[in-house]
Amino acid sequence: MIAILDGYVDEPSCLGVPPYISPYPRYIAGMLEKLKVEWFYVTIDQYRENPKVVEKADKIIIIAGIAVPGKYLGGNPLSFREIPSIAPEKEKIIVGPMVLEIDDWPEGCEVLPFPFEHKLYELLGGDVRDATRNFVNKFALLGAKVVKQHPDYPNVICEIETYKGCYWQKCSFCIERIHRISMREARAVVAEIKALYDLGIRHFRLGNQTDFFTYLADFDKEIPRPNPEALKEFHRAIWENCPKIKTLHLDNVNPKTIAEYPDESREIIKTIVTYQTPGNIAAMGLESADERVIRKNSLLATPEEVMFAVEVINEYGRHVGYNGLPYFLPGINFVFGLKGETKETFEKNYEFLMEILERNLMIRRVNLRQVKVFPFTPMAEIGERNVRKHKRYFKLFKEKIRRDFDSKMLERIVPKGRLLTDLRVEVVKDRISFARQLSTYPLLVGFYGVFQRNTFLDGRVVGYGRRSITAVPKINLNDADLNQLLAIPGIGKNTAARILSGKPYKDFQELEKIIGKEKIAILARYFTM
Numbered sequence: 001m002i003a004i005l006d007g008y009v010d011e012p013s014c015l016g017v018p019p020y021i022s023p024y025p026r027y028i029a030g031m032l033e034k035l036k037v038e039w040f041y042v043t044i045d046q047y048r049e050n051p052k053v054v055e056k057a058d059k060i061i062i063i064a065g066i067a068v069p070g071k072y073l074g075g076n077p078l079s080f081r082e083i084p085s086i087a088p089e090k091e092k093i094i095v096g097p098m099v100l101e102i103d104d105w106p107e108g109c110e111v112l113p114f115p116f117e118h119k120l121y122e123l124l125g126g127d128v129r130d131a132t133r134n135f136v137n138k139f140a141l142l143g144a145k146v147v148k149q150h151p152d153y154p155n156v157i158c159e160i161e162t163y164k165g166c167y168w169q170k171c172s173f174c175i176e177r178i179h180r181i182s183m184r185e186a187r188a189v190v191a192e193i194k195a196l197y198d199l200g201i202r203h204f205r206l207g208n209q210t211d212f213f214t215y216l217a218d219f220d221k222e223i224p225r226p227n228p229e230a231l232k233e234f235h236r237a238i239w240e241n242c243p244k245i246k247t248l249h250l251d252n253v254n255p256k257t258i259a260e261y262p263d264e265s266r267e268i269i270k271t272i273v274t275y276q277t278p279g280n281i282a283a284m285g286l287e288s289a290d291e292r293v294i295r296k297n298s299l300l301a302t303p304e305e306v307m308f309a310v311e312v313i314n315e316y317g318r319h320v321g322y323n324g325l326p327y328f329l330p331g332i333n334f335v336f337g338l339k340g341e342t343k344e345t346f347e348k349n350y351e352f353l354m355e356i357l358e359r360n361l362m363i364r365r366v367n368l369r370q371v372k373v374f375p376f377t378p379m380a381e382i383g384e385r386n387v388r389k390h391k392r393y394f395k396l397f398k399e400k401i402r403r404d405f406d407s408k409m410l411e412r413i414v415p416k417g418r419l420l421t422d423l424r425v426e427v428v429k430d431r432i433s434f435a436r437q438l439s440t441y442p443l444l445v446g447f448y449g450v451f452q453r454n455t456f457l458d459g460r461v462v463g464y465g466r467r468s469i470t471a472v473p474k475i476n477l478n479d480a481d482l483n484q485l486l487a488i489p490g491i492g493k494n495t496a497a498r499i500l501s502g503k504p505y506k507d508f509q510e511l512e513k514i515i516g517k518e519k520i521a522i523l524a525r526y527f528t529m
């Protein structure tokens with residue numbers, strides 16, 4: 001019996017921290033199914049709660065590695081320090097991006113090179129013939145059922161792989177150079193989504209590639225030319241097979257592709273807006289708006305090209321969808337601590353973002369991170385020297401962006417009064433329930449009131465935090481409390497007290513004598529009856 005212990009991954013092009021489940025546990029479960037080995041799945045958070053969950057396993061396959069560290073609400077990724085204490089008496093196989101950064105493993109751990117799929121199958125006794133990514137297709141189908149063992153099932157988002165590798169492979173810090181370009185056939189990806197859909201999954205992210213726009217593209221061209229027709233067919237096939245999908249999103253887009261092929265990219269954006277679901281984000285790497293840093297690190301896209309990509313996506317994607325969010329917006333990634341970085345780099349990045357605000361464009365997410373240096377990348381030449389040297393600048397810059405950019409952009413994207421739907425409660429703290437849509441880079445919404453984890457709520461926006469929003473849940477007025485009433489513009493202490501003392505009501509008309517028609521109209525926007 002083998003335990004698949006999911007320590008969660010976060011790579012530039014693959015996410016597996018809950019509510020996400022990465023493809024890796026699904027592939028591994030598929031391999032074990034194929035080899036007729038008994039298996040079960042647990043997450044690292046389940047293990048921490050009760051280490052006995054792996055007791056019946058003879059061997060543990062641990063998936064781990066956070067290559068792009070972040071803050072996570074849905075789960076706490078496994079750290080290297082924890083590994084020696086995990087069932088020390090049992091044999092362990094370690095897979096995932098963690099192996100890229102650690103050399104010194106504890107005894108009893110068999111560590112496989114990353115990417116691991118071919119090696120693992122061989123180690124388990126399987127026959128490896130196909131060296132391409134299509135190798136995973138059969139395992140993706142056989143192992144889909146692992147989702148039923150996820151503690152958040154069916155409220156999980158399945159990260160779906162389309163292709164590995166990057167045509168460019170030159171940015172100094174990037175770990176994608178470890179992958180050869182290899183695509184999965186569209187029909188295999190659709191079949192995988194269908195298998196997961198048949199198991200009750202309704203949320204998907206086509207997130208496991210470096211550039212969604214070049215999935216199914218012609219890579220024999222000097223610069224891969226996108227294939228809008230093939231992508232449209234791919235989307236149609238997904239909906240034909242899975243008509244009740246609730247979330248279909250993507251992750252990475254290379255702004256260079258949009259700048260090089262604007263016509264094809266416009267067609268692809270229209271397909272995404274038509275066939276994927278609102279709240280979608282194209283995470284794009286600018287990394288730095290400073291030409292010196294761009295040159296020294298062989299970064300790909302120029303600030304002008306990224307600005308162009310932002311404009312084109314805004315052109316088609318900024319209108320509001322049925323869940324309260326714009327259909328499709330860009331996100332921008334910056335990396336700090338790169339070669340050639342100076343104080344001026346921070347100023348140039350600031351100016352770039354301010355220009356976006358001034359031009360009335362929308363960006364759903366600005367990701368600011370310090371470079372994590374991997375030994376096999378050109379960044380190893382200077383290591384974390386600039387990270388350490390500019391630590392203070394980075395901190396100040398982050399503050400400034402949160403204050404001058406993020407809050408203004410949030411108000412532009414989700415103005416006060418906007419109704420957001422299908423928010424899933426994840427955590428409750430100080431009588432505020434924190435919820436998010438099951439989507440790509442979801443907005444964090446704080447609801448006044450205490451609601452059970454996994455409750456789904458709709459709510460209207462009433463305020464803004466630094467990178468989150470506050471909302472009033474759209475619940476029955478008879479269930480509303482004082483804080484929820486007071487959060488509504490136009491409802492003061494006296495009105496709220498009168499409303500509460502007259503509860504319960506049959507309908508809004510019953511309130512007319514107490515608060516007047518005008519206020520009833522306001523309340524009816526925020527509550528049901």
Ligand code: SF4
Binds near residue numbers: 166168169175210
């Ligand atoms: S374009 Fe650069 S950063 Fe993006 S995946 Fe390719 S090598 Fe990495």
